Amino acid sequence: MTTKYGFYYKEGYDDPLCIDQTSVKQFIERLSSPPTPFLLYSFEQFRHNIDTYQQELKNLAPIRSRLSYSMKANYNPHLLPILKSAKVMLTTVSGGEMQLALSNGFEPSSIIYNGNGKTDESIEMAIDAGVLLNVDSLFDLEIILEYARQLNKIANVLIRVNPNLSDTNVHAYNITASKTSKFGTNIDELEPIYNLIEENHDKWIRLYGFHCHLGSTISNTQIITECVQKLIPLFDIKRFPHLRLLNIGGGLNIDYKRYAQRTKNDKNDDIKIPTIEDYIQSIKEPLQLLPNTIELIVEPGRSLIANSCILITRVLGQKSTGSIQQLVVDASMTECIRPALYQAYHHIDTINSLSTDERIPFDVVGPVCESGDFLGKQRCLPNTLKRGDFLAIFDVGAYCSSMSSNYNMRPRPAEYTLDEHEHIKVLKKRETNEDLLRSFYVE
Ligand SMILES: Cc1ncc(COP(=O)(O)O)c(C=O)c1O
The missing domain is CATH 3.20.20.10 (Alanine racemase)
Structure with missing residues (x-):
């Protein structure tokens, strides 16, 4: 049996979204009420992406070749030992x-x-x-x-x-x-x-x-x-x-x-x-x-790290504005700027099944005080979504954390992964309001 890695849906289960061998819902429960949004990485997926490139590069022989990771995609220092050991x-x-x-x-x-x-x-x-x-x-x-x-x-x-x-x-x-x-x-x-x-x-x-x-x-x-x-x-x-x-x-x-x-x-x-x-x-x-x-x-850069990370966000509420049904979530352009900057597509979905609920098109928007602050337009999501429900925004490994900001005085989110023993590893602490203010005061 092949072992699955990365993020995938195990259809037919109540908590179908998985990271490697664990359900994302269980991961969230283990964190016990974590502040959202936060980023969750699959290092298994990242290792697999590196390996795929390196195996394919071998097909160029006798031409010698090397892989160089473009750090601007994501400079989380915890990625570096993986890259270093893969040369x-x-x-x-x-x-x-x-x-x-x-x-x-x-x-x-x-x-x-x-x-x-x-x-x-x-x-x-x-x-x-x-x-x-x-x-x-x-x-x-x-x-x-x-x-x-x-x-x-x-x-x-x-x-x-x-x-x-x-x-x-x-x-x-x-x-x-x-x-x-x-x-x-x-x-x-x-x-x-x-x-x-x-x-x-x-x-x-x-x-x-x-x-x-x-x-x-x-x-x-x-x-x-x-x-x-x-x-x-x-x-x-x-x-x-x-x-x-x-x-x-x-x-x-x-x-x-x-x-x-x-x-x-x-x-x-x-x-x-x-x-x-x-x-x-x-x-x-x-x-x-x-x-x-x-x-x-x-x-x-992107094709090595993008699919190795998701952004978990909570629903804050639903409202209708004219013909548009808005789903307001607690993630925004400050954690995932690509939709606002390039009209880029990131898939957005529930982490649990809710599969029998009717899905209707929503504009998924953040709370940032900026009309350009959206994460997805006209996304079919369950009409039953309510405050506190979790959603996943996919493929945020590249150009999201590294492009994040404190706009609207929003702290940058925590980043996590699971280690080889399935223990939670903190890759970055969530910023506090004090962190944001520290550099304004000169001692
Ligand atoms: C010099 C250079 N190399 C590599 C990359 C990586 O590009 P991508 O993340 O799209 O693979 C970039 C990003 O624009 C770059 O500026």
Whole structure:
């Protein structure tokens, strides 16, 4: 019998929503009246996602490849030991993330620091520690060189190339490689960067490779294929003999609507979500042209962590406004901003069966004083839902905790998981009102 992991519904049971081997309802009972909302992680699911990527990457052999987790998706430090023991690299986008990676014992050569606007302190930290830096622009390179000279060290860099490709199914805010994007340097305008690197090569800088990131929630693997095809000719090893890394930025989407049939919410079948296997297959052929000294790095964030976490919320009440039935819950845009920010879909459902109750369409909204504060529109949920009932908001592992805020002076929620003995483990304490005020008072 295969052991189930992650979040799934065991149909026919009174408490059908499970995390790994435990019912979510039992988990809540064990916490005894926990303040809501809170986040619940399945580390089993996270480990499985890492393993799936690593197994698929093996299919690229003889091309060597590595996985790099994009920490911006979720920087909960309790994820790091899992990544470290699986020998996953880390892609960081701030001095804070880089410092967290270094202090958790990740080798500097396993950390990539990326950003279109890096602070002086973070550049200094990266060069001093020997972290790989993605050069975003000419000005970025100039500052990196300045610090390398000051520190009398060599900066190890990749160039972030904008290949001018974008997936038309992606929300405008998630596009990163269109011609006018703020990230990277256009593929046709690299010569000034090459020249400056050449002038300082082996003295203050070494060019190790190229990075590109096509955007987040990518569903079109064809553009990933095209991207690799565009980047391979850049590997001019005669000109830059240290070149050995091709780093293609994450972006793979996940099927946020996979439970939608359950609640009879329309499933949008127009967009086929590529699997990790589809993704790896899409780059296999173009990679054959890569010199065999080059190693591939893929750096997903969302598709590693998103489905490993749910947000538990309580219903506060129902009310009708014109033709809309509103279901007001205690979670909001401060814990899950993606619907408000990108009109993103997160599945919302009950944790217990209530399956015989009639379902009607609700707008599921939070209590934040902002009209844009909603979690889902026209979601079919039981018409019997009342104050205190629990709901789960699915796939909140990526870009929810890391994008959370204290807007409306709301404390950030607690985060939990179950350890291998099914004991509750606190991954983050719920903030208190005092926590929120502490930094306003200078001693
Ligand atoms: C440089 C870089 N790499 C990787 C990622 C991960 O993208 P995703 O979480 O969609 O996989 C991001 C996120 O936008 C990024 O900026």
